[in-house]
Amino acid sequence: MLSARASIRFGGEREALFVLSSRSARSSSSSSTSSSSFNFSARGKESDWIKRRRRRRRSVDGGKGKGGKGATVASGALTSMVSSMDPTTQSFMMTHAVVRDVVATVLTISGSLLWVKLFDELARREILEAKLSRKLVHVTSGTFFAMTWCLFGDQWYSKAFATLVPSLQAFRLFAIGSGLIENKNAVRAVSRGGGKEELLYGPFYYTIVLMVTTLLFWRESPVGFLVVSLMCGGDGVADIVGRRLGKTGKKWPKPFDERKSFAGSAAMVIAGFLFTVSLTHLFGVMGFFPNNRVFGGPDDIGYYAVILLACLSCAVVEALPASKVDDNISVAAVAALLGSLAFL
Numbered sequence: 001m002l003s004a005r006a007s008i009r010f011g012g013e014r015e016a017l018f019v020l021s022s023r024s025a026r027s028s029s030s031s032s033t034s035s036s037s038f039n040f041s042a043r044g045k046e047s048d049w050i051k052r053r054r055r056r057r058r059s060v061d062g063g064k065g066k067g068g069k070g071a072t073v074a075s076g077a078l079t080s081m082v083s084s085m086d087p088t089t090q091s092f093m094m095t096h097a098v099v100r101d102v103v104a105t106v107l108t109i110s111g112s113l114l115w116v117k118l119f120d121e122l123a124r125r126e127i128l129e130a131k132l133s134r135k136l137v138h139v140t141s142g143t144f145f146a147m148t149w150c151l152f153g154d155q156w157y158s159k160a161f162a163t164l165v166p167s168l169q170a171f172r173l174f175a176i177g178s179g180l181i182e183n184k185n186a187v188r189a190v191s192r193g194g195g196k197e198e199l200l201y202g203p204f205y206y207t208i209v210l211m212v213t214t215l216l217f218w219r220e221s222p223v224g225f226l227v228v229s230l231m232c233g234g235d236g237v238a239d240i241v242g243r244r245l246g247k248t249g250k251k252w253p254k255p256f257d258e259r260k261s262f263a264g265s266a267a268m269v270i271a272g273f274l275f276t277v278s279l280t281h282l283f284g285v286m287g288f289f290p291n292n293r294v295f296g297g298p299d300d301i302g303y304y305a306v307i308l309l310a311c312l313s314c315a316v317v318e319a320l321p322a323s324k325v326d327d328n329i330s331v332a333a334v335a336a337l338l339g340s341l342a343f344l
Contacts, residue, residue, distance in 0.1 A: 097155045097158075100152075100153050101153050101157070101161040101162075102161065104148070104151035104153075104161065104162075105165060108145065108151070109164075109165050111144075111148070112169065115137075115140070115144065117185075119189060120185050120188065123188065123189065124185075124188070130188065131192075134190060136236070137189065137190070138232060139232055139236035139237060141232065142206070142233075143232050143233055143275060145166065145210060145228075146279060147279070148162075148165075149214075149218070149283075149288075150219070150283065150288070160215075162218075163211050163214045166208075167207075169207045170204060170208055173190070173200070173207060174199075177196050177198070178200065186199070187199065190203045202326055202327075202328055205328040206231070206232075209227070209328055209332045210228070213228060219283055220288060220290065221339075222276070223336060223339035223340055225276055226307065226335050226336075227332050227335045228275075229275030229276040230268075230310070230311065230314045230331050231328055231331050232275075233274075234275065234311065234314060234315070235327055235328070236271075237268060238265060238268035242261045245261070245263040245264075249261045249262060249263045250263075252319045256319045256320055256321070257319055257320060260318070265315040265318065265319055268314070269312055272310075272311040272314065273307055273308060277295075277307065280295040281294065281295060306338070306342040310335055310339060314334050314335055317334050318330070
């Protein structure tokens with residue numbers, strides 16, 4: 001009797017163990033199935049993501065050619081600018097390349113004129129001294145103009161529209177400097193000594209260099225940004241720093257200009273380097289350079305070395321006597337030459 005009960009109990013426990021093991025097996029099987037299905041789903045999503053990335057890259061590189069991604073970014077910027085217009089006008093502007101370039105040209109010209117008038121007003125109210133105001137215009141006008149290149153389209157005539165901006169400014173300076181147009185505010189804002197004839201030299205050369213740089217290099221090469229950064233940012237900052245820190249500091253010896261200081265030259269190197277790196281990296285991220293090249297990465301030592309060499313060379317050239325060659329021409333020429341040898 002006892003043995004029979006023990007047998008039954010043992011048999012019951014064995015059956016219970018069998019049921020538990022069966023349930024555990026089914027649970028592990030279902031969990032492994034769900035895990036595998038999750039992994040499969042994740043792999044599927046990852047594959048779809050990779051496919052989308054590849055399609056996007058193909059559309060950037062093949063569909064739009066050079067500057068495809070940058071043109072897309074610029075389109076977004078232009079769309080935000082005209083967001084207050086009705087949908088029909090927005091659609092017309094974004095689908096017609098010429099209209100887009102015209103709007104970008106008008107916006108850039110208007111912005112440049114307002115920018116110069118702002119500094120002229122600050123100088124008139126004696127918030128800024130006249131020399132500092134003039135140099136700040138020198139530093140910012142060209143660099144801001146280079147930044148507006150992203151607003152234009154990627155057609156063959158887009159850079160011609162962009163060139164209209166410094167071209168009209170050059171005509172304006174020539175007309176004022178030669179006496180065809182009278183504009184005392186412009187003379188006060190741009191000239192050193194207050195004479196209208198001064199507009200025919202440094203300021204006029206400044207606009208001519210911007211014209212040539214836009215036509216030759218545009219936004220598809222870092223050479224254009226190197227030229228603009230050194231002629232505008234570097235040279236302008238050198239004068240600002242030199243007038244303040246170079247009065248009692250060490251000067252350049254002959255045959256250089258003995259009025260030029262090492263402090264101003266060092267400021268030119270630093271400012272030119274920072275302006276160039278910032279502009280090239282910005283437009284590289286937006287995709288305007290061929291092959292989606294982003295200059296200024298952590299491993300791009302050669303790029304930094306070339307930029308630094310160009311900045312040092314231009315600082316030496318800028319220290320030459322101004323009576324020989326105007327700084328706007330000499331600095332731009334050296335920057336264009338060194339940049340072309342390195343990047344073209």
